[in-house]
Amino acid sequence: MSEHYDFLFKFLIIGSAGVGKSCILHHFIENKFKSDSSHTIGVEFGSKIVQVRGKRAKLQIWDTAGQERFRSVTRSYYRGAAGALLVYDITSRDSFNALTDWLTDARTLASPNIVIILVGNKKDLEDREVTFMEASKFAQENDLIFLEGSALTGEHIEDTFLQCASSILSKIESSELDPDKMGSGIQYGAESASSRGTSIQRRNNTSRSDTNCPCS
Amino acid sequence: MDKIRSLIHTHQQRSIDSIEDEPILLDEKNISTKKDWEDHKDDPEEREQVMKGIDKILFTGDIDPSFKLLQELPENETDLIALEEKRRQMRLQHYFVGRKLTDELLNKKEEFNTELDRVIELEQDLQKTFAVTVDIRFSVKQAKLGLTDGAITLLGYYSQRQRLIALLNTLKTIKILHKTDERLRELIDKEDFPGAIQLCRDCQHAAVTYRQYTCIQDLNSKLKDTAVLIEEKLDEVLSVMCINFDHDRYSKITTAYLLLGKLQSAMDQLHMHFTSAIHSRTYETVYRYASNTSVDQKIQYEDLCRFVPPELYIECLSNVLTTLWGIMTSYQKMLSYHYSNNSCDEKLSQFDKNYVQQKLQLGLARIWQDVQNKVNPYLTSQDLSQFQFDDFIKVLDLVNRLIQVGQEFCGTPNIPCDLLREPLRAQSVQYFRRYHTSRTEELYMFLNMELWELLPVKPTFTTLQLNEFRFMATKNNAKKKLNEIDKSYFSEKTSSPFIFSDENVMEESFFDFQEDSDSDVNEELKKDFVEDGTNENDKGNKRKKMTSKVTFHNSSRDGPILTNTTLNVLRYIGKYMLMMDSLKPIAFDVLLSMSQLFEYYMYAVYMFFGSTNVESSNPRLAQLLLKIQSSIILGDEPRPSGINIPPPQVSDLINLHDAQNLFGLKERLIATESLVFLASQFDLWKEYLDNQIPGDKLNFLNQFYNQTLPLSKELREAVYSGVAAKAMSYGAVLQLMGNVKWEIKELMSEPNSYVYVMLQEMEAMQQKISVVSTFVPIPVEVYQMIWSLSINELCQVFLEGFGSARKCTHEGRAWMQLDFQQFIVQVDKFITIKPIPGKDVVENFIKAYYLTEADLEQWLRENYMSYTSKQLNSVINCTTGQFSKMMQRSRLSGIVDELMRKS
Ligand SMILES: Nc1nc2c(ncn2[C@@H]2O[C@H](COP(=O)(O)OP(=O)(O)OP(=O)(O)O)[C@@H](O)[C@H]2O)c(=O)[nH]1
Numbered sequence A: 001m002s003e004h005y006d007f008l009f010k011f012l013i014i015g016s017a018g019v020g021k022s023c024i025l026h027h028f029i030e031n032k033f034k035s036d037s038s039h040t041i042g043v044e045f046g047s048k049i050v051q052v053r054g055k056r057a058k059l060q061i062w063d064t065a066g067q068e069r070f071r072s073v074t075r076s077y078y079r080g081a082a083g084a085l086l087v088y089d090i091t092s093r094d095s096f097n098a099l100t101d102w103l104t105d106a107r108t109l110a111s112p113n114i115v116i117i118l119v120g121n122k123k124d125l126e127d128r129e130v131t132f133m134e135a136s137k138f139a140q141e142n143d144l145i146f147l148e149g150s151a152l153t154g155e156h157i158e159d160t161f162l163q164c165a166s167s168i169l170s171k172i173e174s175s176e177l178d179p180d181k182m183g184s185g186i187q188y189g190a191e192s193a194s195s196r197g198t199s200i201q202r203r204n205n206t207s208r209s210d211t212n213c214p215c216s
Numbered sequence B: 001m002d003k004i005r006s007l008i009h010t011h012q013q014r015s016i017d018s019i020e021d022e023p024i025l026l027d028e029k030n031i032s033t034k035k036d037w038e039d040h041k042d043d044p045e046e047r048e049q050v051m052k053g054i055d056k057i058l059f060t061g062d063i064d065p066s067f068k069l070l071q072e073l074p075e076n077e078t079d080l081i082a083l084e085e086k087r088r089q090m091r092l093q094h095y096f097v098g099r100k101l102t103d104e105l106l107n108k109k110e111e112f113n114t115e116l117d118r119v120i121e122l123e124q125d126l127q128k129t130f131a132v133t134v135d136i137r138f139s140v141k142q143a144k145l146g147l148t149d150g151a152i153t154l155l156g157y158y159s160q161r162q163r164l165i166a167l168l169n170t171l172k173t174i175k176i177l178h179k180t181d182e183r184l185r186e187l188i189d190k191e192d193f194p195g196a197i198q199l200c201r202d203c204q205h206a207a208v209t210y211r212q213y214t215c216i217q218d219l220n221s222k223l224k225d226t227a228v229l230i231e232e233k234l235d236e237v238l239s240v241m242c243i244n245f246d247h248d249r250y251s252k253i254t255t256a257y258l259l260l261g262k263l264q265s266a267m268d269q270l271h272m273h274f275t276s277a278i279h280s281r282t283y284e285t286v287y288r289y290a291s292n293t294s295v296d297q298k299i300q301y302e303d304l305c306r307f308v309p310p311e312l313y314i315e316c317l318s319n320v321l322t323t324l325w326g327i328m329t330s331y332q333k334m335l336s337y338h339y340s341n342n343s344c345d346e347k348l349s350q351f352d353k354n355y356v357q358q359k360l361q362l363g364l365a366r367i368w369q370d371v372q373n374k375v376n377p378y379l380t381s382q383d384l385s386q387f388q389f390d391d392f393i394k395v396l397d398l399v400n401r402l403i404q405v406g407q408e409f410c411g412t413p414n415i416p417c418d419l420l421r422e423p424l425r426a427q428s429v430q431y432f433r434r435y436h437t438s439r440t441e442e443l444y445m446f447l448n449m450e451l452w453e454l455l456p457v458k459p460t461f462t463t464l465q466l467n468e469f470r471f472m473a474t475k476n477n478a479k480k481k482l483n484e485i486d487k488s489y490f491s492e493k494t495s496s497p498f499i500f501s502d503e504n505v506m507e508e509s510f511f512d513f514q515e516d517s518d519s520d521v522n523e524e525l526k527k528d529f530v531e532d533g534t535n536e537n538d539k540g541n542k543r544k545k546m547t548s549k550v551t552f553h554n555s556s557r558d559g560p561i562l563t564n565t566t567l568n569v570l571r572y573i574g575k576y577m578l579m580m581d582s583l584k585p586i587a588f589d590v591l592l593s594m595s596q597l598f599e600y601y602m603y604a605v606y607m608f609f610g611s612t613n614v615e616s617s618n619p620r621l622a623q624l625l626l627k628i629q630s631s632i633i634l635g636d637e638p639r640p641s642g643i644n645i646p647p648p649q650v651s652d653l654i655n656l657h658d659a660q661n662l663f664g665l666k667e668r669l670i671a672t673e674s675l676v677f678l679a680s681q682f683d684l685w686k687e688y689l690d691n692q693i694p695g696d697k698l699n700f701l702n703q704f705y706n707q708t709l710p711l712s713k714e715l716r717e718a719v720y721s722g723v724a725a726k727a728m729s730y731g732a733v734l735q736l737m738g739n740v741k742w743e744i745k746e747l748m749s750e751p752n753s754y755v756y757v758m759l760q761e762m763e764a765m766q767q768k769i770s771v772v773s774t775f776v777p778i779p780v781e782v783y784q785m786i787w788s789l790s791i792n793e794l795c796q797v798f799l800e801g802f803g804s805a806r807k808c809t810h811e812g813r814a815w816m817q818l819d820f821q822q823f824i825v826q827v828d829k830f831i832t833i834k835p836i837p838g839k840d841v842v843e844n845f846i847k848a849y850y851l852t853e854a855d856l857e858q859w860l861r862e863n864y865m866s867y868t869s870k871q872l873n874s875v876i877n878c879t880t881g882q883f884s885k886m887m888q889r890s891r892l893s894g895i896v897d898e899l900m901r902k903s
């Protein structure tokens, strides 16, 4: 198809039920808040091509259900993920407390080199239960990138994905990650000259990533 | 008149004379002659005669008759007689004339008298007049003498004053005339055009009266300008009416046009106004959206459309359509204005009225065409295939809504809309092709990731609860995404039908059912948890008593068997069906693609879990799978047109080779049953699909329903036979059987030990199944199928074992029967199924031993198909062993060979 890309990254979104994982994915792809979100059953899928470090990366994102009963199903999607969004809800202490379990799952089931970004969602809400500081500390201890954002306002939503992708890309560049290794969650895109979309789309894509990419 | 008067006068005199003369004449000369004319006096004939004889000349007044007569006398007349005669004649003549004159006089006497009276009266009048004149002359003389020069000058001034007053009035009027120009402008500004026109007219009339003044000429040209201005203003307002119709303003301008006598030509101009309104307003709207990219001011509309940023495409379209709808609404209002009875219409002649109505009616189709011409380039300007599904549907909804609006606008559902439908179709085809390809790619991924775990949905789960199917449960709500319109798109209070109302969507999602979720059933969840606990205990207890208790699938307690992939296929199908509704023209393409999703899933399940010998066991299924492979699966060479889905790859975590888990029975079961579930869901959609698919394509639909879907159940056998074929250690049993000596001389009362081994194997299998059933409740049908297939396998083992016996006695045969009987009795422990598969074949085989040679031949011919040639030969060997005749043996073997060749 016309959607050319240089890399393909397999991404995972995990975290307790109701923290806003599906909303984050929806906002990333459709650029708007999913007001009628209901609990995810099993695993859903979404994909989007982003521009990172001058490369086009296709993100294949698996949005997992946070509800306990789906664990057996969702676990099977961890395998070979190159990046993960570990999401909690800043207004829910429980969702923050559960992070350790989620992290263990991710580190054991996905590739050991998986790049994980911790996302404190629902930043738009007032009744915060988890402070930025403690989450920050948790991230540092566990070697995670950390961002607070909101799927409602869209704040930092794209950034989370871009930072994650950017981190993976830099690890590839520094040979810390080997895309050819089995289960790396990374693939090279089809080698083809850029013959992508119309001029307008190209312009928009570049402009968006230029302005928003925090890592360039 | 004078002649007659003189005649009368002469005659009078003459008669007076003659009275004096005649006596002399009479007396002196001719008394006798008196008699002459007296005699003749009463003879009218003679009188006539005589009167004729009178010389006419005598009647002329200016000659003297006597002199005349004397002149006529001959010079020397002497003849007295002749003279006398002449005289006599003359007398006679005179007499008659006299008589006649007297008669005449007598006749006219009365008239004469009255005439005379009048003459006298006239004479008196003359005298009075004369007296008055004399009097006047005297007075004038007096006046002349009495008046002075100053008085005369005064009189002069006075008359001048009078004239100046008249001039002043004129000037005042002219001043007012000049002032009216201001007033006119005021009226124009107030848009009181009828008033302005009337005033302008009056002014012009007045101007004609005073045209001798130079200043009036200026005024005239000014008025002409004003008249032009009025028409321009009218035109302006008319063009505003196209965009924003206002009853009062429109009423004013129609009245004005009517006053100008230009209503018809205004109506002729109207379409142009609308066309330009459509053009300019559309352009402006699109420009607003495209302008943040540096767009050339004079860019063509068609090119401008290309610069609308994709993320604003829908908003812009919605605004363009709202604008167009506004113009169409104005048109409709104008139309209904002219159809309703209103003040202006009363002034309209019937002819005008008809003209206007007809004009407007004809205009409808043209306006619609203009609208289409504007929307078409917008629709074709961009490739929408990158759009999100919901957004693409929005575009379709908007355009379909526009067509509805157009239908109401034109008053008929049969309006041309190819300019809208065709780009929609083209975009849809393109969009859907891309969309479908992406979905198949995703499906490939899902299948590749799938570990064939049961997706734990609630027992109450139904497909229709999925967001993607909400449109079916509440079919009408699918359209609610666009503002709901009650009756008419053009009624007074209708707001734009092209605005998406977000509130509606939210409401639905909050008040309608939610997707399968825990949040709304917290209570239920607790209950579930408690129940689960007791269930666990129950299971434990039962397991102790009856080691191999299998949990059967119970649809009221357990949810349907489906996987994450199945659920996503269902979601895809939901979206496809919604697309079908919106993409009516390509509904069939969508259906075809939808069937491909199912087929791919089915193909994958077979490829992952099916047995290889499906060609012989189920040719129809084999044919379908082959068809799927050749139509959608990417082969060595990709199909140039059509879909190419890479062959499904099973996850490498799936292990189908472990006897301990019955060769992946759990995964096989979840896979096949999820396929069966998926197929069963199509029943929910049959009616919907029937309505969506064009009639000529229903054949395809029916074929899919009758020939593809039912085969998903038949796939079970292909999958579970793989389990059954290896489920037990058939080889070990066979080996044990091979050790048995059938040449015994006494009847045995105990079955052979291999039968117990078999039973152990069965028990073990049951145990494994029960373990699987703790993960996935097993549908009874599946359980029966696995067992049937396995028992059939065991029967084959029996046949093979029995058929391997080289020698066998009657007692040996009876032992076989005992063994088999023992087996059959045990089968009932695991499964109640009649007839037990394979049982007849085995029993038949055993019984054949007792047949006579002739009957055996018959038996061979009838039953050879159920056995191998080795088994048949064994029967021949064992039975004919009693006859011990080589000849017979080889003849029957020959028959077997022949039969086997045939088959
Ligand atoms: N205020 C606010 N609400 C949010 C935000 N993100 C999500 N929500 C709300 O949180 C609820 C759950 O969001 P989902 O995205 O469905 O949560 P999830 O993590 O996918 O949940 P599961 O699928 O059950 O694991 C929804 O009602 C959202 O409206 C946010 O950034 N701000």
Ligand SMILES: [Mg+2]
Residues within 6 Å of the ligand: A021, A022, A023, A038, A039, A040, A063, A064, A065, A066
């Ligand atoms: Mg979710």
